[in-house]
Amino acid sequence: MRVRLDFQIYAGMTMPFSHIRLFILMLILCMSAHFNSVLGSFSLVQNGTSDVSIYVDAAASSSVIANIDTLRRYIGEMSGANLPVTHIVSQKGRQIIVETGASLLSDLKTSDLGNDGFRLRTLNGSLYITANTDYGFQNAVYTF
Secondary structure (H helix, E strand, O other): OOOOOEEEEEOOEEEEHHHHHHHHHHHHHHHHHHHHHHHOOOOOOEOOEOOOEEEOOOOOOHHHHHHHHHHHHHHHHHHOOOOOEEOOOOOOOOEEEEEEOOOOOOOOOOHHHOOOOEEEEEEOOEEEEEEOOHHHHHHHHHHO
């Protein structure tokens, strides 16, 4: 017995099940291209070197510092680049800005992230890794 599965997309339009995967792939590719052009890109390492530093508040917890070390080690193992850590936000240079509990950006809330959530955002040539808690930042590092 042979069964044909059709999905109704909207108002009478049907699509065979075999085509749904292609449709989803095309949708993902289009969305990816759109978001890359809207959000911009952040080049971390090129040819084994990087001009990016990692900013963290001087009062950061030992957990956050340990996770920054993990991030630096992984980036170094993958690319050979060694990213320095700084406690000064650069106005001109490119940075990974680590934020836990509060954000330097007034329009970026952390309270909606819960205990384990995080947000990655590029802005003005820097990558902001924002979390409400140390555990959320740890999740960001391992996801990144």
